[in-house]
Amino acid sequence: MSTPATTIFSPALAARFDKLVTLYPVRRSALVPMLLYSQDEVGYISDAVVEEIAVRIGITPLDVRNVLSYYSMLRTKPVGKYNVQVCTNISCMLKDGYGILDHCKQRLGIGHKEVTPDGLFSLEEVECIGACCWAPAVQINYDFYDDLTPEKMDKVLEDYRAGRGKETL
Template sequence: MATEKTSIFSPELAARFDRLVTIYPVRRSALIPMLLYAQDEVGYISDAVVSEIAERIGIKDHDVRSVLSYYSMLRTKPAGKYNVQVCTNISCMLRDGYGIMEHCKKRLGIGHKGVTPDGLFSLEEVECIGACCWAPAIQVNYDFYDNLTTEKLDQVLDDYQAGRGKVTV
């Protein structure tokens, strides 16, 4: 009698993973998409996530960990419900990206890679989010905000704190 393997992922994500490993010429090429999808569902890349993805691809856990350690967008610790990424690359830096980052630190009471005590916000300084023409910019989860001032930033954070999500500033 065959036993059905249990997964830490939802049935939908497990099915997506089953498909992903078939569409690449080399199964290992599915690793980064799988890690990103897993992070979206679980919130971070846990030991259990590493083990199951390694097994699904047919590689060793340490192979997954070496990729995981390279990419800054992959987290090994839980982030807040709203992950605020502040760009401080050259265009944003020249238009007060560091000021925006400092304002976030003060406003949220956390530093780079920190999480607020209530788990609502996490904060990270990132190299580039591809919004150079509209600097300074931030990304909250998958939502972008550009041409920011500290006032606009406060409005964005207030709206997320109130549970209104994506807002236009």
């Protein structure tokens, strides 16, 4: 239950973590937010991230890994700069979510949980992303795209490849 002497995180994130653990009645409650912030900064949850978060919260690395293994949005391997998540849950499936997934596989030349050789894109099939009314839907990093067709998906991918994704606007 202490701050490590050295940290793998940026000074800003380390300070955020120091404050975050004081906001909850139980320090362990900060675990999921800390994992998400770590993933945003590091790119994935590495062994070093697990170790440092365990020290910061005062729990074992196994406790951190148990939580880490439960949440599908937490990654233990690096992904591409743009992580393309295609929803194939019931609403999206009925509106050709699998067609969009297959189109992305063909277009990017990669499969589920794979990364393009240039490291620009990764692809994964995911459960519901909460855009059922606008199916089929895709999330790229934290940006949502809905009511997709293969042609619309091509435009989205081209925009990201050219550095014009939503997050850059």
